Amino acid sequence: MTNRVIATLVFAFATLASAARADALPGDYHLIDGRIVVWPPGTPVAGVAVVRDADGKQYFVRFTPDTAASPDLGDGAPVIVVGREGFHTDVIHAATVERRTTERVS
Secondary structure, three states: OOOOHHHHHHHHHHHHHHHHOOOOOOOOOEEEEEEEEEOOOOOOOOOEEEEEEEOOOOOEEEOOOOOOOOOOOOOOOOEEEEEOOOOOOEEEEEEEEEOOOOOOOO
């Protein structure tokens, strides 16, 4: 094999290996099953809450008037959040937020 073929194979392998490890990109959807750790005081029209998932990772979830409208959301509420990743991996722009009514089965 020539050096050119070997270099091409090494480059192709490195590209595939790095793609397999790649995290989500801004705009990719996330599903978070967790609990609200910090909820804005009062009845927020929009704002940011901190949600911790089952693995302990915390996300800053940006709410809109539509996604913050549920009256039973607040500190400690179990929720399922679907949203798009922001430019930082721990920022999620909520598309839907629902209070989870059943406990997770471990």
